[in-house]
Amino acid sequence: DAGITQSPRHKVTETGTPVTLRCHQTENHRYMYWYRQDPGHGLRLIHYSYGVKDTDKGEVSDGYSVSRSKTEDFLLTLESATSSQTSVYFCAISDTNTGELFFGEGSRLTVL
Amino acid sequence: SQKIEQNSEALNIQEGKTATLTCNYTNYSPAYLQWYRQDPGRGPVFLLLIRENEKEKRKERLKVTFDTTLKQSLFHITASQPADSATYLCALDKGYSSASKIIFGSGTRLSIRP
Numbered sequence: 001d002a003g004i005t006q007s008p009r010h011k012v013t014e015t016g017t018p019v020t021l022r023c024h025q026t027e028n029h030r031y032m033y034w035y036r037q038d039p040g041h042g043l044r045l046i047h048y049s050y051g052v053k054d055t056d057k058g059e060v061s062d063g064y065s066v067s068r069s070k071t072e073d074f075l076l077t078l079e080s081a082t083s084s085q086t087s088v089y090f091c092a093i094s095d096t097n098t099g100e101l102f103f104g105e106g107s108r109l110t111v112l
Numbered sequence: 113s114q115k116i117e118q119n120s121e122a123l124n125i126q127e128g129k130t131a132t133l134t135c136n137y138t139n140y141s142p143a144y145l146q147w148y149r150q151d152p153g154r155g156p157v158f159l160l161l162i163r164e165n166e167k168e169k170r171k172e173r174l175k176v177t178f179d180t181t182l183k184q185s186l187f188h189i190t191a192s193q194p195a196d197s198a199t200y201l202c203a204l205d206k207g208y209s210s211a212s213k214i215i216f217g218s219g220t221r222l223s224i225r226p
Contacts, residue, residue, distance in 0.1 A: 099161060100161065101211055104155050
């Protein structure tokens with residue numbers, strides 16, 4: 001168990017509302033990532049962080065923002081949710097020695 | 113553009129047989145190739161990593177090959193069991209300290225029937 005928890009695990013919201021997903025790690029890893037997973041697309045990187053207050057964009061960052069004020073927490077925010085953001089969101093941390101990614105259990109978001 | 117393809121969306125085989133999954137890629141020069149297992153409603157779990165200078169890697173009933181000339185990796189599960197039923201993802205990695213350049217295939221859903 002890699003010590004990653006995501007919250008909430010399920011959320012239904014309406015178009016135009018803000019949504020924040022939280023990822024918490026107990027492993028003290030430097031790198032943290034947010035992915036979304038959609039049928040036929042695999043996992044796509046939204047944003048990642050390489051340290052406290054250090055973040056960068058991934059492949060599909062439009063409409064998303066992130067923040068990392070503490071090593072253990074990485075927040076993903078949808079400022080104004082759209083139906084195209086209905087997806088399963090995964091947080092991950094990486095072991096820089098092995099390149100292995102450890103994933104959380106996922107957060108299923110439905111935007112109506 | 114970079115592209116990674118897993119041979120089929122779904123694969124059904126008889127228990128006890130060897131399951132072979134394929135991962136092909138274009139326009140990418142990976143230093144590593146990784147395989148993950150994902151069960152329904154769960155996050156992916158790392159299985160194996162193979163480096164570009166390694167031809168083959170084994171772990172228990174799992175075997176991975178990596179051919180950088182063909183731009184292909186094969187993932188084998190020998191003596192397959194119903195418990196091996198899951199979706200398997202391949203991922204290409206350039207080997208940077210950050211995993212930000214890793215790209216994932218969309219997965220192959222493997223079903224092992226008793």
